[in-house]
Amino acid sequence: MPDTYDVAVVGAGPAGLAAAVESAAAGLGVVLIDAAGQPGGQYWRHYDENHARPDDRRGHHGWSTFTRLRERLDALTATGRIRYLPGHQVWLVTRDENGAFTLQLTPTTSTRVDGAEEAGLSRAETARALILCPGGYDRQLPIPGWDLPGVMAAGGAQALLKGHRTLAGRRAVVAGTGPFLLPVATGLARAGASLAAVVEANGTLGWLRDPVGAMSVPGKGVEALQYAALMARHRIPYRRGTVIREILGEGRVEAVRIARVDRVDGRLAGPEEEIAADLVALGWGFTPSLELPLMLGAETRRDVDGSLVVVVDDLQRSSVDGVYVAGEATGVGGAALAVAEGRLSAVALGVALRRTPESSRRAVVAVIGRLSREIRRGRRFAAAMHRAYPVPVAWTRWLSDSTLVCRCEEVSYGDLVRAHRDLGAEDPRTLKMLARPGMGWCQGRVCGFATAEISACLSRRETTAEDLRPLSTRSLAVPVTLGELAALADDLPGN
Numbered sequence: 001m002p003d004t005y006d007v008a009v010v011g012a013g014p015a016g017l018a019a020a021v022e023s024a025a026a027g028l029g030v031v032l033i034d035a036a037g038q039p040g041g042q043y044w045r046h047y048d049e050n051h052a053r054p055d056d057r058r059g060h061h062g063w064s065t066f067t068r069l070r071e072r073l074d075a076l077t078a079t080g081r082i083r084y085l086p087g088h089q090v091w092l093v094t095r096d097e098n099g100a101f102t103l104q105l106t107p108t109t110s111t112r113v114d115g116a117e118e119a120g121l122s123r124a125e126t127a128r129a130l131i132l133c134p135g136g137y138d139r140q141l142p143i144p145g146w147d148l149p150g151v152m153a154a155g156g157a158q159a160l161l162k163g164h165r166t167l168a169g170r171r172a173v174v175a176g177t178g179p180f181l182l183p184v185a186t187g188l189a190r191a192g193a194s195l196a197a198v199v200e201a202n203g204t205l206g207w208l209r210d211p212v213g214a215m216s217v218p219g220k221g222v223e224a225l226q227y228a229a230l231m232a233r234h235r236i237p238y239r240r241g242t243v244i245r246e247i248l249g250e251g252r253v254e255a256v257r258i259a260r261v262d263r264v265d266g267r268l269a270g271p272e273e274e275i276a277a278d279l280v281a282l283g284w285g286f287t288p289s290l291e292l293p294l295m296l297g298a299e300t301r302r303d304v305d306g307s308l309v310v311v312v313d314d315l316q317r318s319s320v321d322g323v324y325v326a327g328e329a330t331g332v333g334g335a336a337l338a339v340a341e342g343r344l345s346a347v348a349l350g351v352a353l354r355r356t357p358e359s360s361r362r363a364v365v366a367v368i369g370r371l372s373r374e375i376r377r378g379r380r381f382a383a384a385m386h387r388a389y390p391v392p393v394a395w396t397r398w399l400s401d402s403t404l405v406c407r408c409e410e411v412s413y414g415d416l417v418r419a420h421r422d423l424g425a426e427d428p429r430t431l432k433m434l435a436r437p438g439m440g441w442c443q444g445r446v447c448g449f450a451t452a453e454i455s456a457c458l459s460r461r462e463t464t465a466e467d468l469r470p471l472s473t474r475s476l477a478v479p480v481t482l483g484e485l486a487a488l489a490d491d492l493p494g495n
Contacts, residue, residue, distance in 0.1 A: 004126045005029045005083070007349060008103055010090055010292060011133035012073075013041020014066075014335040015327030018342030019131045021072040024081040026350030031083045031125050032073075033090060035108045039073060040066060041135055042155060043335045045162040060162075061183075061223060062335055069339075088123075089478045092488070093130070093295055099322060102126050104488060106480050129322045129353070130296075131345050133338070134289040136328035139307070140446050141176075141284050141395055142413065144403045145247030154184045154283030167193050169279020173256050175199035175244045176283040178389040182227040184281055189234035196275050197237045199244055199258055201266075206388030213384030216377045217336075244280070245272055245398060253280055266392030284391055287449055288329045291477035294469070296320050301465055303331045305386035306449070308468040314372060316345035324349060332386075337378030344371040396457045405454065406447040408440020413454070420458040428455045429470040444471040 005028075009020045012034035020032040038049050044066045060066070076082040085105070092104040105123045138153035145151070154174060160166040171194045174185040185198045207214040215221075231238060239258065245268065246257040256277055260270035285305050294300070299311040299319035309332075310318055310325045318325050326341035347367055350356050356364050399405075401414030419425040419435040428451050431437060437451045438444030444451070448471035456463040 004100055004128060005031045006127065006353060006355075007031075007129045007131055007346075008033060008101065008125055008127035009131045009133065010034075010103070011041065011135055011327070012036065012039040012084075012086070013133060013135045013327065013338065014043055014062075015135075015338035015342035015345075016041070016131070016133035017066075017069040017073060018339040019133060019324075019326055019346045020082055020084075020342075021069055021076060022343045022346035023131070023349065024076045025072075026346060027355040028346075028350060028353065030076075030081065031085065031127065033085045033088050033103065033105065033125070035087070035089045037087050037108070039070060039084075039086070042137075042159065043338075045159055047163065047165060065335075065339060085125075090292060091476050091478045091480050091484075093292055095296075100126050100128055101130055101322070104484075106478065106484060129324070129349055131316075131324045131326060131342070131349065132292050132318075132329060133325075133327045133342060134292060134329050136286040136288040136332060137445065138282075139284045139287045139449055140282060141391065142399060142403050142405045142447070142450055143244055143247060143282070144398075144400055145249070145253075146280075146282065147404050147407050148247055148249050148253050149251070150249070150253030150278055151247055151280045151282065154180060154281040157279065157281040158184045158187055161187055161191055165191075167191055168281070169253075169277070170194060171196055171277050172279040172281060173197050173199060173244070173275060173277040174281045174283075175201075175256070175258075176285075177201040177391065178283065178285050179224070179227075179385065180283055180285075182224075182231065184283065185236055186227060186230040186234065188279075188281075189230070189236060193279070195234065195236040196277050197239050197258075198231070199239045199242050199256075201241070201243045201261060201392050202389050203240045203263065206390075207384065209387045210380075210384035213380040214388070216380040216384070219336075220381060243268075243392070243395075243398065244282075247280055248274070253278055256280060261392055262394075266394035267397055285386075285389070286328060286332045287445070288332065290329060290472050291474050293318060293320075293323070293325055293329060294473045295475075295477060296323055298323060298325065300469060302463070302468065303386070304383045305332060306391060306453075306463060307332060308465055308472055315348035315368070316341055317348070331379065331382060333378050333382035337375065337382065340371050340374045340378060344368065344375065347371070391453075396454055405450055406437035406440060408442055408446075409436045411435050411437045411447075416451070416454055417458065420455070425455070426459050427470075428452045428467050431455050432471065438471050443474055448472060 009032045023030045087108045088105040138155040157168045245259045248255045259272045262269045293310045303309045316324045324345040326345045327338035399413040403413045415435045425431045452467040
């Protein structure tokens, strides 16, 4: 294996898989690093391949795309053109005076508690360029009672089902906003759960805000009809313009209290209703994972859905030379868009590193043009989707003083209000220092968006990228052992 690869691709979801195989096809030396034990990411998460069942494609859209990419990955790995490192996370990236990137890796899981490096598990890889495809995770908003056992992210409930064939509950309520609620609900129903309701905060007319964008990817309409048919087949109630007001239970979830929300300002309106449930799956869109781009100093912006995303140009290049970004980190838009962005980043990098033969230049230009058009259509659709399913503007009015915002540190909404009112905390960073949201195990991944929104609301202003950035920036991308830190220090000059 080479001492320095042409490119390190981080993440083996839709964007990363496409980027890795396309990079290898362009003649680049590739190392593909992924936290999961098998490729596919969250979107194509599937049962342990050592025990795969014939119906593994069930419930997956674009499964044929995954199998094609997986076959190419296997073939390229077998011939040594891709080095595939599953079960590894990148916790630190540095750059030397020659411009090469060094990625410090740690195993995703280990049976050792006395330092991964002692077991020979800690490692570093070096590359001339990076294609970062870190994906994202469920965005969460605090709700009274959301700290009860039986409440989980919608993606978590789906991950248990896809990856482990495990139902998280028998009577479920899926709530929040956005199209992702539908595959979660129908997947649970097909696996045998009783779906008490899908509680959607927005109505169905939001697509009229951007009809051109809504029609820019015709296949999405077909997908929506398929989910509508599944919802009807399983007789799943779909409550539009409704939110969970409170989650009820003694020791674990027993019921939810729902209420209508005003269509204009998002405030609670109308009578409340209780629905029995032992599982509540919540999803308010997705938050991109930006630890590595922010560590490298990449420029970011606030996207249509309120998320912090990486700014890229029309070839997926970030503001940092040699760093390309693809997939949800550039804006949440789904698997098909992520695949196109991954392919484009790889093709563009091949040209930049002068690995494209002169005889192939015309064909490469045509590929770049085709992928660019596909990405523009995908971005238009994603923007229309975000406008159709916004987070209700008045959601903080649903909270009581005792509602936990940061579950790790048990910081309540009242704690944040008092830090703002009594201690002058006018921004999320100051709130974090004075009240400790985002200081626990998840380091703000769960509560960061909510804390930024609450801070802006208390200060009577719009949330900005500057609000989101401090709660998304981390010195180390993932937890590591003290042994790994010590080993890194031993390798530094002068030690």
